[in-house]
Amino acid sequence: MRIGLVGSGGGHVRQLLDLEPLWGGKDYFFITEDTALTRDIARKHKAYFIPHVALGQARLGKPVRMAAAAFRSFWSSLRIIWRERPDVMITTGAGSCYFPILFARLRGAKIVLIDSFARFRGPSAFARIAGPLAHVRIAQSRAAGDLWPGAQVFDPFRYLDQPRPNKDALVFATVGATLPFDRLVRLVDQAKQTGLLPEQVILQTGIGSEAQIQGDIADVRETLPFEDVKQILRRAEIVICHGGTGSIITALREGCRVVVIPRSFSRGEHYDDHQWEIAQALADRGLVSMVGEDDDIGAAIADARARAPACATLDPSALIAELDGLVRNWNETGDGNVRKQ
Template identity: 70%
Template sequence: MRIALVASGGGHVRQLLDLEPLWTGTDYFFITEDTALTRDIATRHRSFFVPHVALGQARLGKPFSMLKAAVQSVWQSWKIMWRERPDAVITTGAGSSYFPVIFGRLLGAKIILIDSFARFSGPSAFARIAGPLAHIRVAQSDEAGRNWPGAQVFDPFRRLETPRPNKEPLVFATVGATLPFDRLVKLVDRAKRKGLLPENVLMQTGQPLDFPVDPEIDLRETLPFNEVKAVLARADIVVCHGGTGSIITALQQGCRVIAVPRSYTRGEHYDNHQWEIAQAFADRGLLTMVGDDDDIEGAIAKARATEPVCATLEPEELIAELRSLMVTWDGREAA
């Protein structure tokens, strides 16, 4: 089968990478956004980039930017899908995935919609809108499945009993792959200036900064994904935004995680789903969360006093189910 792997350029596309045993060895390609992570993916896998589109852009006062990107995405997505003609589309959302999914369905592809692991309590906006187009709907928590009619549930979250890697006196701070996040940068800078982070601090900022930070902080605009994983293997503390990809990748390496979720009311994201993500992980005792009070000092103290946890996503059951379905679909086509 020819498979289109469709997702936006941050944590969503990382979840497609977790499904590699499913699509490796097939005639596959990625449709995603142009980010540091996806540029790294493109060096190893055939990939097409489409513009970043999100309904929340209009909520943040950028309706014309959203419309311009949407028009470009419609045209580019149609060209890709018409030329490639995939037999199946596997998508984890979000906005930039709408049009490839629509055109895939119009061209006869089977649609597998896996809602983001970030959605613990119910389906995402993408899942609600694109769900009627999907042949298979997958939720990744019991509660989300109960609130999304017709969804199958596969919860991939697993705590790891493996020993924590040996750590160095290193703090890694990251704003993620898709949007700038000056508040996180300033909180880490404040902590460093106060002497609360005596370790070496490496910070990925996503873009050039227009304000000064402590000169002892090693600043990088972007980092390739393989380099991020190497840093996480050494880092004791990670300060990150509330994206599932950043959190899970840090937990896989046994890092003490401090999450600073982006806030919709502060104009940092299109909605408050990162608060839901961070709170859910905090409730499980997996990380320390910085709330509305921006108490980075308290979060650092709490993280240092907490036993670090190793955890990961293991989607083997989902992979087995989807592989069985795809074999059936392929057999029907061959017949």
């Protein structure tokens, strides 16, 4: 069987990487957006890039940009699906993934839709819109599953019983792989200037940042390869990041003290407030410190220093076992658009 893996260019595609025991060794390809992370993926795996599309672009007053990106995505997705002819499409969302799974479904492929781990309280807009195309719907929290008809629930969150890596006097601040986030950059810069961060700071600003760095931060980079990020996280005592699932979970895997500054829709920083949802949920579990609307990064840093660090991850093994059984069944029964070997 040929498996298509479809996810936007940040935490969504990282969740697909976590499913490698399912698709590794099979005939597969990625469809994603062009980011530093996905360029790393493209060096190791067959991958196609499509334009970034999100309904939130219109909500933020950019409907023309959204429409233009959707038009390009429509034709790019059609060409990719026509060429690759997948039998199964596994998607973690979001907006840019709609056309690939639509065309794959029209060609007879089986569609598996895994909604974002960031959705604790209910399904995402992408899940609600693309859900009718899916043969299998996966929610990653009970509350979201209860509000998404036909969804199976697999909660992948797990604490890790492992030694914490030895840490350096290092702070890693990152805005993630997709959008710039100048408020985070400015808050980290202010914290460095006022002595709240005496450690060495590595600051990743994102492409297009307009924030001016005034503090003593020698290592400022727009983007970082994902392999470099993993090496930095292994050394970093503190991580200051946006509220993206991928950034938070990769830091928790390495036992970092995590300070989360969620992007805010009302400030025009993201398409909705789902980052507040995940940040608050993890803060309630005592795993991260959170900067609220008051932008009091000093209090969050102090809280992170006082809190015992924990190691945690997303363990999709139960989901992988379930999907592996489904794919094997589809292959053996010829159910769907399955090639004859």
